[in-house]
Amino acid sequence: MGIVYHESSKVFHLYNDTISYLMMVLKNGHLGQLYFGKRIRDREDFSYFLETCKRPMTSYIYEDDRTFSLEHIRQEYPVFGTTDYRQPAMEVIQENGSRISDFQYQSHRLEKGKPKLPGLPATYTESGQEAETLTVTLKDELTGVELELLYTIFTKGGILTRSARFCHKGVKPIRLGRAMSLCLDLPDRDYVWQQLSGCWARECHIHCRNLEPGIQAIGSMRGNSSHEHNPFLVLRRPHADERQGEVIGLSLIYSGNFRIQAEVDAHDTLRILAGIDPETFEWKLEAGESFQTPEAVLVYTDQGMNHMSQTFHKLYQKRLARGYWRDKARPILNNNWEATYFDFTEERLIEIASKAKECGVELFVLDDGWFGARSSDHAGLGDWKANRERLPGGITGLAERIEELGMKFGLWFEPEMVNKDSDLYRQHPDWILATPGRKVSYGRYQYVLDFSRKEVVDAIYEQMAKILKNAKVSYIKWDMNRSITECFSKAWPADRQGEIYHRYILGVYDLYERLTWEFPHVLFESCSSGGGRFDPGMLYYAPQGWLSDDSDAVERLKIQYGASMCYPISSMGAHVSVTPNHQVFRNTPLHTRANVACFGTFGYELDLNKLTAKETEEVKEQIAFMKKYRQLLQFGTFYRLESPFEGNEAAWMVVSDDQKTALVGWYRILNRVNGNYTRLRLEGLNPAYCYRNNRSGLNNYGDELMYAGLITTDETAGQGADGEIACSDFDSRIYILEAEEV
Numbered sequence: 069m070g071i072v073y074h075e076s077s078k079v080f081h082l083y084n085d086t087i088s089y090l091m092m093v094l095k096n097g098h099l100g101q102l103y104f105g106k107r108i109r110d111r112e113d114f115s116y117f118l119e120t121c122k123r124p125m126t127s128y129i130y131e132d133d134r135t136f137s138l139e140h141i142r143q144e145y146p147v148f149g150t151t152d153y154r155q156p157a158m159e160v161i162q163e164n165g166s167r168i169s170d171f172q173y174q175s176h177r178l179e180k181g182k183p184k185l186p187g188l189p190a191t192y193t194e195s196g197q198e199a200e201t202l203t204v205t206l207k208d209e210l211t212g213v214e215l216e217l218l219y220t221i222f223t224k225g226g227i228l229t230r231s232a233r234f235c236h237k238g239v240k241p242i243r244l245g246r247a248m249s250l251c252l253d254l255p256d257r258d259y260v261w262q263q264l265s266g267c268w269a270r271e272c273h274i275h276c277r278n279l280e281p282g283i284q285a286i287g288s289m290r291g292n293s294s295h296e297h298n299p300f301l302v303l304r305r306p307h308a309d310e311r312q313g314e315v316i317g318l319s320l321i322y323s324g325n326f327r328i329q330a331e332v333d334a335h336d337t338l339r340i341l342a343g344i345d346p347e348t349f350e351w352k353l354e355a356g357e358s359f360q361t362p363e364a365v366l367v368y369t370d371q372g373m374n375h376m377s378q379t380f381h382k383l384y385q386k387r388l389a390r391g392y393w394r395d396k397a398r399p400i401l402n403n404n405w406e407a408t409y410f411d412f413t414e415e416r417l418i419e420i421a422s423k424a425k426e427c428g429v430e431l432f433v434l435d436d437g438w439f440g441a442r443s444s445d446h447a448g449l450g451d452w453k454a455n456r457e458r459l460p461g462g463i464t465g466l467a468e469r470i471e472e473l474g475m476k477f478g479l480w481f482e483p484e485m486v487n488k489d490s491d492l493y494r495q496h497p498d499w500i501l502a503t504p505g506r507k508v509s510y511g512r513y514q515y516v517l518d519f520s521r522k523e524v525v526d527a528i529y530e531q532m533a534k535i536l537k538n539a540k541v542s543y544i545k546w547d548m549n550r551s552i553t554e555c556f557s558k559a560w561p562a563d564r565q566g567e568i569y570h571r572y573i574l575g576v577y578d579l580y581e582r583l584t585w586e587f588p589h590v591l592f593e594s595c596s597s598g599g600g601r602f603d604p605g606m607l608y609y610a611p612q613g614w615l616s617d618d619s620d621a622v623e624r625l626k627i628q629y630g631a632s633m634c635y636p637i638s639s640m641g642a643h644v645s646v647t648p649n650h651q652v653f654r655n656t657p658l659h660t661r662a663n664v665a666c667f668g669t670f671g672y673e674l675d676l677n678k679l680t681a682k683e684t685e686e687v688k689e690q691i692a693f694m695k696k697y698r699q700l701l702q703f704g705t706f707y708r709l710e711s712p713f714e715g716n717e718a719a720w721m722v723v724s725d726d727q728k729t730a731l732v733g734w735y736r737i738l739n740r741v742n743g744n745y746t747r748l749r750l751e752g753l754n755p756a757y758c759y760r761n762n763r764s765g766l767n768n769y770g771d772e773l774m775y776a777g778l779i780t781t782d783e784t785a786g787q788g789a790d791g792e793i794a795c796s797d798f799d800s801r802i803y804i805l806e807a808e809e810v
């Protein structure tokens with residue numbers, strides 16, 4: 069692995085065993101992009117990759133060179149308004165109103181490992197051997213602004229991270245009109261664009277399209293990364309699939325407003341931009357100040373989408389998530405939300421928790437409704453003090469009682485919000501985001517606290533820390549149930565109002581950082597009405613997130629399948645809930661609800677007292693199974709096998725690092741009469757290992773299972789056998805494959 073600068077050709081080559089990334093200093097001093105893809109042998113000069121030609125209707129930089137126009141040159145971090153008519157990566161707005169800038173190469177430096185990004189979540193290294201970082205400094209002479217472009221290449225896998233930092237070394241203040249994290253100019257548009265989109269209760273659905281001339285984009289202007297679009301993009305070659313072919317994955321480590329876009333120009337070259345949404349962003353830089361963009365992660369592979377996902381999974385599990393819980397199998401929890409909603413007493417909670425304990429649950433989570441005047445969603449947010457009418461012993465007393473039952477205790481917060489009916493709001497009505505003279509809109513009867521203000525973040529920190537210090541709280545579910553409107557902070561001057569969305573997210577990160585630092589053993593689960601902020605930024609602080617409020621097993625197949633494109637199983641909160649399901653009113657078998665949820669951080673979202681004796685026994689078995697296999701389920705190598713977006717069946721599997729154990733999840737949405745023979749070609753097994761199949765009792769070598777397939781045919785062909793219903797709609801199975809000693 070290495071990062072090489074070839075002085076004579078002014079070419080940078082960043083490479084490891086998998087990838088090469090090539091760029092060069094152009095003759096106008098800007099940085100040109102030459103290549104990103106499969107590793108190629110290093111050599112002194114790659115500048116021939118820089119293609120230029122004389123094109124009509126073009127604006128040129130040099131009078132004597134009709135080939136040099138930025139419009140037709142692939143660049144690393146393009147500027148606005150000087151011969152390039154595509155969308156730029158940055159805009160520097162100067163005192164005289166000009167937006168023209170000219171950032172020229174000054175110097176570069178190399179360092180082992182990876183520097184931290186102040187105040188922002190980012191991937192990290194634990195030793196200098198794991199990665200190397202190149203920082204290229206460019207300067208705009210007229211304004212004195214320096215631009216640092218950061219590139220980190222990891223030693224293993226096709227991973228390259230990027231970000232940009234503006235350091236104002238001039239005199240007069242400037243404003244950044246946009247500051248993207250990454251620009252990637254590619255020589256052709258022969259890719260399928262694949263995004264994860266949806267809405268509340270339907271997050272992370274896979275949508276694909278071909279790239280056509282013009283701009284196609286996903287993003288958020290809601291203040292949170294959003295249910296609507298995940299900050300993640302796949303570009304795959306048309307013939308690439310899960311098992312083979314060239315794929316580029318792009319993930320933005322950010323939880324606020326973002327944009328990821330592709331611009332195909334008139335000559336079919338492709339510009340990808342990713343970063344903070346430019347529409348809702350502006351940042352003033354006084355002399356001496358600097359601005360750091362969030363980090364973008366690029367993954368390249370020529371081994372298909374499963375391999376791309378596995379690369380993200382390992383990176384995000386091991387080098388984005390942090391702390392005590394990073395590598396640990398997650399506790400099996402019972403959350404009371406769908407069991408009681410706001411209607412509970414301490415005794416009712418103890419009843420639910422006692423049954424959960426009897427079934428083997430390890431963590432009892434008290435959701436919304438325990439604090440202040442909260443008996444519905446009209447009141448209480450902001451007052452993080454137990455409601456003594458409901459909880460006579462307070463949180464300390466309840467946590468004590470749960471611990472006495474032999475379980476850990478977890479608690480719900482929504483730190484960023486306030487109801488008007490709360491002591492906090494009555495004391496500090498000016499602490500919400502609201503535009504003077506304008507109506508302030510609400511969502512779910514609540515208002516957004518101005519987290520761009522340190523005193524607001526401090527006040528919430530104090531309240532939360534007090535509870536965590538005084539009560540045995542082992543887990544926090546951190547919710548965020550509305551998006552931002554009328555974004556304006558009373559604490560900041562007019563010329564800094566464009567900063568508030570980003571400053572808000574920095575405030576959220578700051579609170580997370582302080583709490584996770586102060587209470588390192590607490591397991592944090594992020595949440596935003598389900599998956600409204602299920603993004604890599606959150607993963608840095610909270611190693612798991614509540615992926616969706618939709619707990620229906622069939623809906624979850626698509627949501628979890630889509631999310632697995634980027635996010636590891638250890639990050640996806642997935643629970644068994646009641647039937648009829650509370651979101652879609654569908655009845656699904658208990659085993660299928662568990663068979664879906666076990667490919668996630670498993671738990672129950674119901675009152676187990678309400679199950680029949682037979683169902684209770686089934687739950688005990690599910691929990692025993694989960695305890696035995698959760699390390700593998702959550703941290704093994706995950707493969708998607710059959711897509712729920714494409715047919716009536718879905719399947720996925722995990723394989724242990726030593727390839728001796730594999731679990732296959734197989735799901736059929738609707739039953740079929742006289743159904744076909746079916747089989748699944750498995751992945752990731754050792755061809756020479758002989759695996760025992762727990763369902764059939766057969767022993768099969770890995771090669772049989774991978775090349776010929778695991779037979780999943782239902783022997784009744786979908787019909788009841790001997791008068792007994794053997795299968796029905798929404799059936800599923802888990803196959804356990806254990807290799808015999810070899």
Ligand code: DGJ
Pocket residue numbers: 405435436480547549595596597598614616617
């Ligand atoms: C939205 C979350 O996604 C739910 O799980 C639950 O915590 C509610 N908020 C509580 O208000």
